[in-house]
Amino acid sequence: MTYFNLFSNILIAKGANRILISDLQRNISELYPLELNDLIEELKVHSVEEVMQLYDNESKELLQKYLDFLIEKEYGFITRNNWDKNFPSFSKEFHDYSIISNIFLELDSLTVLDKIKSCIESLGIKHIVIYCKRILSFDEIVEIDKKFKNSSLESIEIFLKFDNSINKKLIQKLNQNTQRIHSIIFYNCKKIPFKINDEFKFIVNFTQQDLKISSCGKINLDYFNTNLSKSLRSL
Structure with a gap:
């Protein structure tokens, strides 16, 4: 008998229609069918062999392709006679000192930030994602950043x-102010206005999609950074 062993540094987050496989050693995440x-x-x-026996011949070919794929991607390895017990699994406990670590906000007027600032401070919130349907000026973006000066907030992501x-x-x-x-994601962008290099202290992305509020929170690998904390948060 042969056995498939999943490497302990491979974490899988299951969604409604797809799974996200995160390789914590290479810091890479990829989406696959459920x-x-x-x-x-x-x-x-x-x-x-026992798994193969559960399916018909046509399905067995697909299963073998999946198995070969898992080996090729180095998500796991094959052993004989039994599973390899030399790879203990990671602890999947997630700790955060904040009562709420991050929030999502649809922003129309900057005045709403004044109303929730005290709540953000008292809850120890560290990250905020802002979705805005209208165009924000340079001064407004700078103002958003300045409103959280000397607060617990560490990062702001803006759509x-x-x-x-x-x-x-x-x-x-x-970048200077x-x-x-x-990170800033500019949506409904028909043509990228300039070449993006790693010259800014924040991430800049452009997408042609006309994002709606329902789009936020969905996994897009263009904006997804793989690390242990984020992977454990998704489990």
Whole structure:
């Protein structure tokens, strides 16, 4: 009998339609069909041969392709006679001293930030994601950053509707005048206005999608950074 062993540094987060496999050693995450998770779960309790016996010949070919894929991606390895017991699993406990670690906010007027600032401080919130349907000026973006000066907030992620005033010079000014901006995603951008290099202290992304509020919170690997804390938070 042969057995599939999942490496302990591989974490899987199961969603409604897909799974996210995170390689914590390489700091890489990738999305796959939900059925791949079903196979991995079966291989945790049955040998490869026992799993194959549960399916017809056509399905066996697909299962073999999935198995070969898992080996090729180095998500796991094959042993004979039994599973390898030399790879203890990671602790999946997640600790955060904040009562609430992050919040999502649909922003129309900056005055709402004044209303919730005290709550953010008292709850020890460290991260905020802001979605805005309208175009924000340079001064408004800087003002958002300044409102949380001397607060517990560590990072601000902003989804903004793109307009033609956005250029490299403006982003450079934001880079010089903000402290807590972690990333800005400009949506509904038909053409990227300039080449993005790693020259800013925050992440800048452009997307052609006309994002709605329902789009926020969905996993997009363009904006997803793999690390242990984020992976444990998703489990």
